[in-house]
Amino acid sequence: MSRDERSALQGKRLHKIVEYVYHNVPFYRNKLQELDIRPDDIQTIEDITKLPFTTKKDLRDNYPFGLQAAPQSEIIRIHASSGTTGNPTIVGYTRKDIGVWSECMARCLTAYGVTRDDIFSVAYGYGLFTGGLGAHYGVEHIGASVIPAGTGNTEKHLKLIRDLGITGLACTPSYALYLAETMDKLGIRKEDLKLRVGAFGAEPWTESMRQEIEARLGLKGFNIYGLSEVMGPSVSYECQMQNGSHICEDHFYPEIINPVTLEPLPAGQTGELVFTTLTKEGMPVLRYRTRDLCSLLPGTCDCGRTEVRMGRIQGRSDDMLIIRGINVFPSQVESVVLSMPEFAPHYMLVVDRVNNLDTLQVQVELRQEVFTSTFDTPAAVDELEKRLAAKLKSVLSIAAKVQLKAPGTIERSQGKSAHVIDKRKL
């Protein structure tokens, strides 16, 4: 499809989606009416700049189904991702949405060179997280054999990779490296495996990580990008050129904006990535601010695809951390710490990467007043530690190691970012 043809298609779809949300989502109708915009004012893709933005906060404020456009009877799947407070972001998918998602995922896998002859292991988390099922449906859509490995049980997974002759692997890049570590431990050589293609994403990674994964697993590793608010994995993907990730822009229209002025930026400039879903029925979003900082690459790709490419994610315009593929906000930790009277309202998140796996340590200060006679044994202190760890696990969806600190020992911080020490070298 030529760029002009696609622009025309995008314009038509944009008009349709604006009309759709105007009539089905009170939140958007109100926003559009405030701006005095009628669906008929939106006719071409260039008109998109007239539309209001959607933020994570909007999703949170309208928890759980406020932004859902389709009636519940049409929703066949619901995923959830973490929010900045206790409420997760709920995303419902219609049958058509699942079809589009599978199609986009198949598009990614095809670009990686996956065919129906491949045996493909999906080692993203299955469950509320979109990674597992998203990749799973794409592999099935192509007709390759899918192994729903999920995360954990790494030794058994490696045995299957070897014994079944698994050729493809989808997981986080850090898990790929963890697999490599485990191979070394078990004495499995890459020559014993038939792996040839990897789809890696859900967390930022670097070119040097790619080289290491490719060298140790004996495959070619491709980036995959996505977010549940827009769809899930398959929003963009690398082709064989591995020079930026092509965006499935017939379904997800990208813009780059200045995160401060909210003005659109020209191709090539780095800013915040914004997506509008052009075809989604369950929970469409207009100009959703991803908070991911990157650029859209100008020019055409040598592979021949005309879909625009996005560069590597260079950072975030908020304080969200991605730990083992899971979104973590310092404010989530804060809400837990504040809910327990034993702790002072000071905390620190220490993120590191040990043996290629992200680790999260949460440091909290004991409050002097609550350090009473019951706390004269490690067993009592450990119990408190365990209680906090369990609460954190249930709110964050990932395990955090708790470290108790003496009163007054955590640095008093100004601003949110001062609550985080990220030691990962990315």
Next chain:
Amino acid sequence: MTIHQLSIFIENRSGTLIKVLDALKEANIQLIATTIADTAEYGILRIVCAEPMRACEELKKAGIAVAISDVFALQLDNKPGSAADVIKLFSLAGISITYIYTFLLRGKGILVFRTDNTDLAKKTIEENQLPYIAEADLTDWA
């Protein structure tokens, strides 16, 4: 029948222990016995000292996580087996001991222990007329 023991939370990193000891020195508090229950990341420092209540206040002022625990302190005969004989009495009474340690006071062995079953422990001490030390014995010590 019990004495006050200081229980102090200290992190496992250099400088934390000396902060506690300096605060006690500053307050002119005489240490009598110390022991530490250590874990991989922190320790609970237990201190028997003269004027434990004042010591506790001083430590709190210095921003240290400190608590007062009531522990029993029995005087032992200085001969092999005396600790076993005493503990056996509590064991027979069905009393669980959380922790014990010993120190010397004026040449006499002192066995310190903590139990959650304080009433039964007191009864056992009375019935067997076990010699215990009181807070005053510690204050006079200096």
